[in-house]
Amino acid sequence: MTSPATSTARQRAGYGQLLRTEGAWSFLLPGFLARQPYAMLTISIVLLVEHTTGSFGLAGAVSATAGVSMALITPQSGRLADRFGQAAVLVPGVLLHAVAVGTLTAVALLDAPLWTLFLAAVPAGATTPQISPMVRARWAARLDRSPLMTTAAAFESVTDEFTFVVGPVLATALCTGVHPAAGLVAEASVSLVGCLVFAAQRRTQPEPSGRRAAGRTAKREGASPTSVLALPGLRVLIAGMLGIGTVFGGMQVSLTAFTDSIGQPGVNGVMYGAFAGGNMLAAVAVGVIRWKRAPQRRLLTGYPVLVLATASLATAAQLGPWALLLGALGTLTGLCVAPCMITCFTLTETLVPAASRTEAFTWLTGSISLGQATGSTVAGQLADGAGAEAGFLTPLLGTGLALAVLLIFRGALTPPSNGRVAARGLGHREAAAVD
Structure with a gap:
């Protein structure tokens, strides 16, 4: 039975209450600034490399190289941040990132051999700062056992989606209006x-858990001494996020190729912004809804809708070069992405021990990057070989495969204790929703 205190907390668990959390603004404002470039990296690589080589396929492949290295290597920085502290990992990491991006830029502008582009893309992606997982981990540390964690998860997704509105538009404007680099x-x-x-x-x-405290923390929180990849549920969520990443990557390259094919490259940022704007609006709505269904049920319901949205986008792209129609369907696709993404983060809160959450969040954001890289590569190859409209098939293929994984391994998404009590996740110590 829900206590009066819990009921009141649920009613007050809104954005206003969240933002009044002590110390929140001290990491929210710099975190907001620091995460903006995250959505700029891959599209900036695509635009620069396409300008210097004339190939969308090659540009997508170089961007994919950066995305793959980001997905595979940055989770290790999350694990180190859990152990030694975020600042100890972030400061040297961002210094290396600035050098790596400068090197990639110079290699592209100097028309160096093609293999050097791929070589330079590896450290540029591998050193990408993972601000979003670090902010989420700070929320989790400050709101442990609070129903406000649901609102925090949605708030962070809104902020992430805002970066995907601002980042690509800004990158496109700079690359097309100022200089390709x-x-x-x-x-x-x-x-x-x-x-x-x-x-x-x-x-x-x-x-930080630290070397000496690691064993004690593992026993107290139930943390695994190995990587969080040992958790089956997280692996299933990674598959779902990979599918979402193919939507981002496929849309970026496909819209770039489409607007170029109709002679309006400057419209690219606006069309991608419409897609990301739909994503952001949906994320806001998710944060204010008091859900009655369990998160795993919401994911298995929402993901098929996302697949249907990508199918409508791919179908419309084959019918003709109609920018308004593709923009509208892109917005619809964006509206379907956010609920799935937020629910994946929600389930992570319930499936992963507190001492390993930064690493877990980094794996999820890294899987988006890997999916984005894959989507960029496939969409680029399709656009080069079969026309710009063929690239829009990529989001459909990616989300379709991810949905198959979610359905086959859906049992792994059930939180501990048969899903009725989340020991340290969203809805802390509250009865979880059951259909």
Whole structure:
């Protein structure tokens, strides 16, 4: 039975209450600045490399290389941040990132051999600062056992989606209106300033487990001494996020190729912004709804709707070069992405021990990057070989495969204790929703 205190907390668990959390603004503002370049990196690489080589396929492949290295290597930085503290990992990491992006920019502009582009893309992606997982981990540390964690998960998704509205539009404007390399220069500069300011906010960072405390923390929180990839549920969520990543990557390259084919390259940022704007609006709505269904049920219901939306987009692209129709269906697809993404983060809160959450969140954001990289590569190859409209098939293929994984392994998404009590996740110590 729900207590009066719990009922009141649920009623007050809104955005206003969340933002009044002590110390929240000290990491929210610098975190907001530091995460903006995240959505600029891959599209800036695509635009610069396509300008210097004339090939969308090659541009997508170089961007994919950065995305793959980001997905595979940055989770290790999340694991180190859990152990030694966020600032200890973030400061040297962002300095290396600035150097790596500068190197990639120089290699592209100097018309160096093609293999050097791929070589330079590896450290550029691998050193990408993972601000979003770090902010989520700070929320989890400050709101442990609070129903406000549901609102925090939605708030972070809104903020992430806002970066996907601002980032690609800004990168496209800089690359097409200032200089082809301006997007990457801005990405590195804003990352450096934002991350250094964020890292300075040490008071709100989660307490590092440390070498000597690691064993005690593992026993107290139920943390695994190995990687969180040992958790079956997280692996299933990673598959879902990979599918979402193919939507982002496929849309970026396909819209770039489409607007170029109709002679209006400047419209690219606006059309992608409409897609990301739909995503952001849906994320806001998810945060204010008091859900009665369990999160795993919401995911298995929402993901098929996302697949249907990508199918409508792919179908419309084959019918003709109608920018307004594709923009509208892109917005619809964006509206379907956010609920699935937020629910994946919600389930992570219930499936992963507190001592390993930064690493888990980094795997999820990294899987989006890997899916984005894959989507960019496939869409680029399709656009080069079969026309711009063929690239829009990529989101459908990616989400379709991910849905198959979610359905086959759906049993792994059930939280501990038969899903009725989340020991340290969303709805802390509350009865979980059951259909």
